[in-house]
Amino acid sequence: MDTKLKYAVFGAGSWATAIVKMLCENLDEVGWYMRSVYTKEHLLKEQHNPSYLSSVEFNIDKLKLSNDINEMANYADVLIFVIPSAFIYGELQKLSATIEGKTIVSAVKGIIPESGLLVGEHFHDVYKIPFENIAVIAGPCHAEEVALERLSYLTISCVDAEKAQHIADQLSSSYIKTKISDDVIGTEYAVMLKNIYAIAAGIAHGLGYGDNFQSVLMSNAIREMKRFIKKRHKMKRNINDSAYLGDLLVTGYSVFSRNRMFGNMIGKGYTVRSAQLEMNMVAEGYYATNSAYLLNQTNDKKTNMPIVDAVYAILYENKDPKKVFEKLTDKLD
Numbered sequence: 001m002d003t004k005l006k007y008a009v010f011g012a013g014s015w016a017t018a019i020v021k022m023l024c025e026n027l028d029e030v031g032w033y034m035r036s037v038y039t040k041e042h043l044l045k046e047q048h049n050p051s052y053l054s055s056v057e058f059n060i061d062k063l064k065l066s067n068d069i070n071e072m073a074n075y076a077d078v079l080i081f082v083i084p085s086a087f088i089y090g091e092l093q094k095l096s097a098t099i100e101g102k103t104i105v106s107a108v109k110g111i112i113p114e115s116g117l118l119v120g121e122h123f124h125d126v127y128k129i130p131f132e133n134i135a136v137i138a139g140p141c142h143a144e145e146v147a148l149e150r151l152s153y154l155t156i157s158c159v160d161a162e163k164a165q166h167i168a169d170q171l172s173s174s175y176i177k178t179k180i181s182d183d184v185i186g187t188e189y190a191v192m193l194k195n196i197y198a199i200a201a202g203i204a205h206g207l208g209y210g211d212n213f214q215s216v217l218m219s220n221a222i223r224e225m226k227r228f229i230k231k232r233h234k235m236k237r238n239i240n241d242s243a244y245l246g247d248l249l250v251t252g253y254s255v256f257s258r259n260r261m262f263g264n265m266i267g268k269g270y271t272v273r274s275a276q277l278e279m280n281m282v283a284e285g286y287y288a289t290n291s292a293y294l295l296n297q298t299n300d301k302k303t304n305m306p307i308v309d310a311v312y313a314i315l316y317e318n319k320d321p322k323k324v325f326e327k328l329t330d331k332l333d
Contacts, residue, residue, distance in 0.1 A: 008076030014052040016082035018143035025173040033072040073097040085110030107137040109284040111291035138243040140250040155243035157181040185233040194248040195285030197221035199263035201252040206267020259285040306331040
């Protein structure tokens, strides 16, 4: 594989900013598409993202910034999408440049609502990208800890091991350790589901449940995740690996977890709308809950998912969190 491939990141949130930081450790130039003209101009002048991970200073000479998604798609060989799942469809509607032959990497933590597909599946079905040219970035890794250069771990999944290793090498550094996997679909589902379970953990905390219940909740969550992924894509995998269990635990317990924060607010009595307005970041688990619930309800691969069902009832059916969790406690073991 060509070692001089050009990389570009699409998105300007905290995770996108963290990925650009990682790539800048190894590459002489990194493309970066952002919708906001203000963010681009601020970066050029002040060397940091004004809204996310503002403590990270960039060498502007290493960045190729653009507000034109087609310019960046033409520029790069490896396109890393880090746009929230709720908004990526609209951004992709602007895409007229050909992406044939390019490697598409999803760092999006959810299903595209308009198509009901994982990001990789969407690129395969709509843009005819072969699966060997599609990769997924999974944790456990919080953007905030990347900014602090605390030791973090990533799993890069692609059916083409050479491509996966190349991407992993570009993201590796003294504080980022990487491994590769061929479970593209499984890791992408895991990335989506762990945000739902983090919301559940937050709701439980907001309602006053303690550590004992949280441990039972997470134990049941990883088994629920295993059942769902096995139904959707059966292959040999160890659900206790970092890309599955590790990412679930850090998202469910960390103070940096926006999904846990969102759930905590719901548990404390905020409405969904008021919680969303108070947070300045997108809680991907809100959108993932609807997608996962509908996938499970309308598919012949339906499985038992009491935690996802409970979060859906609270977020989308306006059910009382206290009553929902009282019923949920009897379904866990």
